[in-house]
Amino acid sequence: MGKLQPRSFERIRSGEQIQIPTFTNVAAAAAAGITAAKYPRRMIYLTAGLSGPNPCVAISDGTVWKGIPFAGNAL
Numbered sequence: 832m833g834k835l836q837p838r839s840f841e842r843i844r845s846g847e848q849i850q851i852p853t854f855t856n857v858a859a860a861a862a863a864g865i866t867a868a869k870y871p872r873r874m875i876y877l878t879a880g881l882s883g884p885n886p887c888v889a890i891s892d893g894t895v896w897k898g899i900p901f902a903g904n905a906l
Contacts, residue, residue, distance in 0.1 A: 851876045857889070857896050867891040 853876045854860040860875055871893035880887045881898035889896040 851888070853878060855879050857881060860896075867894055867896050 851874055852860075852865065854863065854865070856877055856879045860866070860877075865873070865875065871891050873891045875889050875896075876886065877889055877898070878886050880900070881889060881896065885900060887898045887900045889898045891897075
């Protein structure tokens with residue numbers, strides 16, 4: 832018999848979309864109670880980026896948010 836998968840993986844395998852929390856910037860996330868220290872390893876989407884106008888994805892390392900900028904269009 833195969834390895835038992837957590838329910839969260841069942842949702843991904845079924846094709847359900849993953850909804851990443853979206854904020855304007857880190858300050859807006861902090862105002863909503865989402866801080867890097869409180870939610871280590873969490874990923875959020877920032878429409879105004881970490882330090883500029885370009886959107887990015889940020890991941891908490893347990894201390895600060897690490898921004899991952901988008902390199903360009905995928906198409």
